């Protein structure tokens with residue numbers, strides 16, 4: 455690679471932002487995504503995100519069930535350009551029944567945008583995702599939405615976020631009132647007041663007033679008696695608030711907070727401007743090399759590398775193929791380039807990679823670190839697989855997450871045992887569901903992070919493998935992968951808990967706890983054994 459090629463590579467990396475947008479259902483993620491796309495010039499796309507939710511699919515016609523229910527089972531990727539930045543936005547399913555994919559998408563991004571409903575604070579499903587962010591010290595920007603409605607006092611919402619995130623909240627904008635008294639937001643760094651007004655009929659007006667000094671009397675003109683409220687809020691924030699430090703945000707210790715109303719397109723541009731400025735460009739990723747040592751693979755490295763974080767089945771019904779989603783970790787991808795599939799050692803020319811431009815898909819000519827591209831797969835690619843130009847890498851930090859729901863699979867036609875096994879193994883490899891085989895019997899136990907996955911599996915077993923299967927409830931409440939350096943203790947543990955142990959699809963041993971108390975007592979009884987909620991893939 456020449457000097458100018460590596461200069462281009464560095465430039466392309468610097469202008470990329472790859473992030474996931476997460477929220478509890480109904481907090482406004484779809485609305486905000488739409489508005490972000492709108493700013494990105496994808497005007498004609500505004501509405502498609504919503505349309506998709508309403509089961510009115512335009513370009514994507516994935517699984518029949520998605521269509522029926524009008525929800526997005528799969529995680530989608532949208533790329534757009536804004537102010538010279540190339541933005542890769544990874545959506546996370548907002549429905550209650552989200553899957554392990556939702557967690558794993560957080561391993562493919564460099565930062566996260568969290569959307570919170572100002573009336574509700576942080577809700578259950580978001581907490582789980584936040585745990586994954588915390589595990590990885592992912593930088594998070596927070597958008598508190600729906601200020602046009604009466605919500606909780608801003609300080610209360612921030613305290614709630616702090617409690618759940620374990621991160622300090624630092625407001626970069628501050629709302630003036632809310633609900634019917636919502637007047638706008640003050641940008642603390644720029645000293646600008648954005649005015650929100652519904653004065654003319656239903657039309658929402660947004661005007662920007664530069665007010666560097668809060669004693670400026672224009673503040674009283676614009677805000678009336680609410681000017682004093684803003685002044686005293688600012689005083690309070692200055693006295694008690696923590697100053698924003700970019701390094702602390704990047705280390706996952708602070709989250710900058712923005713207030714607005716996605717529906718009214720209020721505060722969205724401020725959010726996007728600050729986000730592109732603050733959020734990290736593609737970051738290095740740890741990988742094991744051929745000799746077993748762990749090193750950081752920097753995006754600026756000349757040689758291409760990428761890692762698979764998601765497999766999506768049936769994206770194109772005409773072809774029974776799967777799409778493997780790859781995050782580019784280093785170097786430049788060009789169409790037709792020869793890459794080595796590290797697990798199998800096979801090399802091939804990649805002629806048909808796909809890029810995800812909002813709802814459309816387009817062939818890829820060039821792609822850069824931070825970009826997400828789709829590779830067609832006939833089933834040979836697994837989650838966690840690396841592709842390299844040269845050499846061998848095994849990216850780490852792409853885990854399986856302990857399932858929270860369990861079912862025993864019952865075959866309705868006993869002659870199809872082989873197909874059932876093959877189907878379950880392949881579906882487990884895609885990573886949306888986990889397959890456990892108990893040591894004590896021949897059962898097939900499925901574990902999932904969200905309940906919807908069980909329905910998906912049954913319908914796919916029927917459609918793709920011709921297997922008629924059903925579920926039975928099973929008395930399992932949690933799964934933990936178990937490991938110990940102490941061989942004697944581990945052998946004793948295996949004997950004692952034989953009935954509750956199972957192997958997952960990759961042959962790793964897991965303890966399937968019948969109830970939370972049993973799990974607790976097992977952990978107390980065997981302090982030398984590690985009970986893990988995640989397991990490295992591969």
Ligand code: G4P
Pocket residue numbers: 477478479480481482483484485486548599600601602603714715716717718
């Ligand atoms: P989600 O993807 O996080 O599930 O949320 P979504 O954007 O679908 O928004 C959920 C509901 O909240 C929608 O109303 C949406 O219009 C509304 N909403 C989003 N942002 C704001 C906001 O800033 N202010 C107010 N007041 N509402 C907001 P809905 O009635 O469920 O759908 P629709 O009939 O409006 O389409």
